[in-house]
Amino acid sequence: MGLISFITGYIAPMFIIISPITSYADQTYSIHRSKSSAGFSLDIPLIMLVASFLRIFYYPGAQFDTSLLIQSFIMITMQTMLLKVALDHRPSPSSKGGDAALPFAGHREGDFGVSRPYNFWQWRSPKPYWQFLLYLFIALIACELILSPAPWFYSIYSDAIGYIGLGVEATLPIPQIIANHKSRSCKGFRFSVMASWIAGDIMKMFWFFTATSAIPWAFKLCGMFQMCCDLFLGVQFWMYGDGDGNKKNDGYRTPLGEKDARLS
Template identity: 55%
Template sequence: MSLVRWTLTHIAPVFIVTSPVTSYADQIWSIKKSRSSAGFSLDIPLIMLVSSILKIFYWFGAHFDFPLLIQASVMIVVQIVMLYIALQNRPPFGAQHSLNQPFSEAKEGGIMVKRPLNFWQWRSRKPYWQFLAYYTAILAVLQFLLGNRASYVAIQGYVALGVEAVLPIPQILENRRIRSCKGFRLSVLVNWLIGDLFKMTYFFLSEGGIPWAFKLCGLFQAGCDCYLGTQYWMYGDGSRRSGDESKNSIRVA
């Protein structure tokens, strides 16, 4: 048992650090190769960048295990590259406003509701980078003013990990709505589930100090990923559904 624990607690950190690359490298290459980001939601880099940047500042107050800090740093680099390539290869304006983007629009009573100020739906590339710069600057100021307060540090942790934990939810809702997993890559699901296994092992068996924010939000995300697996088993990849229905699928990677 001690050998298993030693193996998992030493292999898991390596997997955690490299997971941003293994999870998203294929998506980046696919967009680059096809010269189109059609079907890819720009909300994926939004969620991961908001979460990972906040995690960096959270580390200064919580001093959680170093591999988790490295993972957040690597994730920022990977997501910036993916956002840059996705913006460079965006489809025509009409195609961008399809149901392939889970957070792009909300539906209320059959009416499509736009986001305030078209947040993260801008046609120009510049506002995306401006938002990230302003967001980072605001967090830096808050860190300087409130970084020594335990309550603020706790809020940082739960917000950062909570934002990351909701990543699977739009995919779950869309799969349920169209009763299909068309466009959702099985390889991504497998990678997420393996990642959950390593993360949970590392969080609960590591001798280092892992804040409960990581554990609770990790458990929630693992539960969502398991439900995605159940959906894939129930609905399949939608290959036999009609062409009209297949247009309403999401591609999340």
């Protein structure tokens, strides 16, 4: 029982806190070293930055474990660095592999049946990316200041942004699942990355359900969904391997490429 308490009290929280660094530092350095972000989806920083902002503003109403709050600040730092490096070294659309730097590369209108309004998060200029993040931050501060004096309404608002933020984060594996299914191949998706995701999910679930500190059900539900997605990725890896997949999809690229994406 002492070992479980030690893992729950010290090892698991520390693992949660440093996970943004262990997951994304290598990807950031790899892009910087190669001077190219081809094969990396810019949707990864989008998902993680939005989720982390919402989680931080969820904290005043939920008062969850501070390890998760610290992780959110570290995640924002890492994802900001990753986005900056990816934008600085983004290949032009006409270059080989250039399309792979676009979010959800390979998924055009007709695959999902919808296109992004105003080319959201597919802009060629870096400025709109930072403007969007700034406007999101300002909007969250404004909502916090306006709604906090009304406890009943603020409680509903806090729960809403908590579930939205964690739900957004839980969608992170979905583009990779879709890409593997369409190409019938996991080429470009490293086994070590998948293994680290699943190991992280196991540690996270263990901590969520054994921690003595308060862990809201929003974290548990979204964590369980995320773990199911990661396990399904494992099934896809077993089914498809690194084969060439369907010949008709030879030009199709996985949206996540060879990245170490994920946290929490």
